[in-house]
Amino acid sequence: MLRVGVIGAGSMGSGIAEVAATFGHSVIIYDNAIGARDKFENGLQRNLQKLIEKGKITAETGQAITGRIRFVQKLQDVGESDVVIEAVVEDLKIKKGIFSELEQVCSHETILATNTSSLSVTSIAAACKNPGRVLGIHFFNPATLMPLVEIIPGVATDVEVVQKARKLIDSWKKISVLAKDTPGFIVNRIARPFYGEAIRILEEGLATKEEIDTAMKKWGGFRMGPFELMDFIGNDVNYAVTETVFREFWFDPRYKPSFTQKRLVEAGFLGRKSGRGYYDYSNGNSPAEVEVNEEKANEILNRILVMLINEAADALYLGIASKEDIDLSMTKGVNYPKGLLQWADELGITNVYQSLLNLYETYCEDRYRPSPLLRKMAKNNLRFYA
Numbered sequence: 001m002l003r004v005g006v007i008g009a010g011s012m013g014s015g016i017a018e019v020a021a022t023f024g025h026s027v028i029i030y031d032n033a034i035g036a037r038d039k040f041e042n043g044l045q046r047n048l049q050k051l052i053e054k055g056k057i058t059a060e061t062g063q064a065i066t067g068r069i070r071f072v073q074k075l076q077d078v079g080e081s082d083v084v085i086e087a088v089v090e091d092l093k094i095k096k097g098i099f100s101e102l103e104q105v106c107s108h109e110t111i112l113a114t115n116t117s118s119l120s121v122t123s124i125a126a127a128c129k130n131p132g133r134v135l136g137i138h139f140f141n142p143a144t145l146m147p148l149v150e151i152i153p154g155v156a157t158d159v160e161v162v163q164k165a166r167k168l169i170d171s172w173k174k175i176s177v178l179a180k181d182t183p184g185f186i187v188n189r190i191a192r193p194f195y196g197e198a199i200r201i202l203e204e205g206l207a208t209k210e211e212i213d214t215a216m217k218k219w220g221g222f223r224m225g226p227f228e229l230m231d232f233i234g235n236d237v238n239y240a241v242t243e244t245v246f247r248e249f250w251f252d253p254r255y256k257p258s259f260t261q262k263r264l265v266e267a268g269f270l271g272r273k274s275g276r277g278y279y280d281y282s283n284g285n286s287p288a289e290v291e292v293n294e295e296k297a298n299e300i301l302n303r304i305l306v307m308l309i310n311e312a313a314d315a316l317y318l319g320i321a322s323k324e325d326i327d328l329s330m331t332k333g334v335n336y337p338k339g340l341l342q343w344a345d346e347l348g349i350t351n352v353y354q355s356l357l358n359l360y361e362t363y364c365e366d367r368y369r370p371s372p373l374l375r376k377m378a379k380n381n382l383r384f385y386a
């Protein structure tokens with residue numbers, strides 16, 4: 001068993017600490033906020049109590065998990081860890097400061113990981129004299145429940161460090177995928193059109209948000225429609241990810257944020273957490289399904305789906321991840337009903353390519369340019385899977 005250090009005891013850090021302790025590791029967790037310790041300990045007890053009540057763990061197991069976690073008051077106290085996972089605020093300067101300090105207090109063997117969602121792992125690693133032991137280990141929220149973890153080597157990360165980290169995460173019964181250090185890694189890059197294209201359809205007045213959500217759920221098999229999901233994630237959080245990805249891709253129009261969502265954020269219509277987002281949740285209301293005729297539903301689904309497939313194909317084309325990891329990421333990280341590349345095979349690559357080309361010709365916008373990979377595949381009648 002290892003000694004796992006966690007820096008930051010917010011939503012992600014506390015979940016990661018709980019997972020590591022559940023799998024028998026001793027955990028040292030540090031957070032610099034006043035009251036962070038009480039908040040963490042109360043949250044942990046609440047989670048464990050729920051698991052005990054549901055019969056998922058015994059009271060003894062709950063106690064053992066609690067006993068393996070030690071909350072410390074200084075960053076230096078995390079120094080005796082074998083692996084440290086940093087999950088503090090998404091701020092490059094703060095993260096760099098922490099990594100530079102960690103390097104001084106940890107042994108040369110300690111693996112140093114960041115849970116960043118959108119910053120460059122390479123840039124964080126560059127704060128260390130030995131960036132070879134730094135990598136990204138990106139959990140999804142909530143870390144205790146979501147099975148996917150993206151493993152992201154920086155430019156200088158040692159191969160053995162990546163292998164060790166992956167082995168550790170797999171031993172926590174997670175599904176690890178390997179991603180290149182590029183904005184949004186796999187999931188947060190490929191998922192952008194689920195939101196962006198849905199908003200675009202709404203802005204063009206082609207369908208209502210209720211129709212779009214219903215089409216994606218009833219015809220596409222998605223658990224939530226795009227507007228429901230944005231309200232669930234929080235429009236502030238979802239908009240911030242879109243804006244970061246857009247900026248980090250040097251303003252590629254594919255990732256352009258929308259005024260519709262920006263205005264919601266400005267109005268404080270953040271979604272479920274503020275009682276109102278795209279939908280009104282006051283009085284316990286939930287978005288209702290509406291009637292959508294089949295032709296319209298198929299048009300909505302096809303347009304959003306081909307844009308998602310285009311992203312997935314382009315990520316494969318640019319070596320962001322393997323085709324298996326791309327498909328696993330979307331099914332295990334965001335619960336898509338099917339892997340996008342498998343879905344592309346089922347629809348027919350030529351059909352997907354033609355749909356994209358139609359959009360591209362209709363709008364004359366770079367946003368709709370088909371991935372060169374799809375173009376090649378359509379030309380040669382190829383599939384992603386045999």
Ligand SMILES: NC(=O)c1ccc[n+]([C@@H]2O[C@H](COP(=O)([O-])OP(=O)(O)OC[C@H]3O[C@@H](n4cnc5c(N)ncnc54)[C@H](O)[C@@H]3O)[C@@H](O)[C@H]2O)c1
Pocket residue numbers: 007008009010011012013030031032033036086087088089090091094098115116117118138139140141
């Ligand atoms: N929330 C998500 O859905 C999600 C998912 C995956 C990854 N992430 C990433 O995980 C990281 C943490 O996100 P979160 O949602 O848990 O944030 P959070 O705001 O819930 O928690 C961040 C914690 O870091 C602490 N902190 C800030 N500066 C610190 C410092 N210098 N030293 C020690 N502790 C410090 C804060 O007190 C806070 O408790 C971010 O990098 C985020 O991008 C978030």
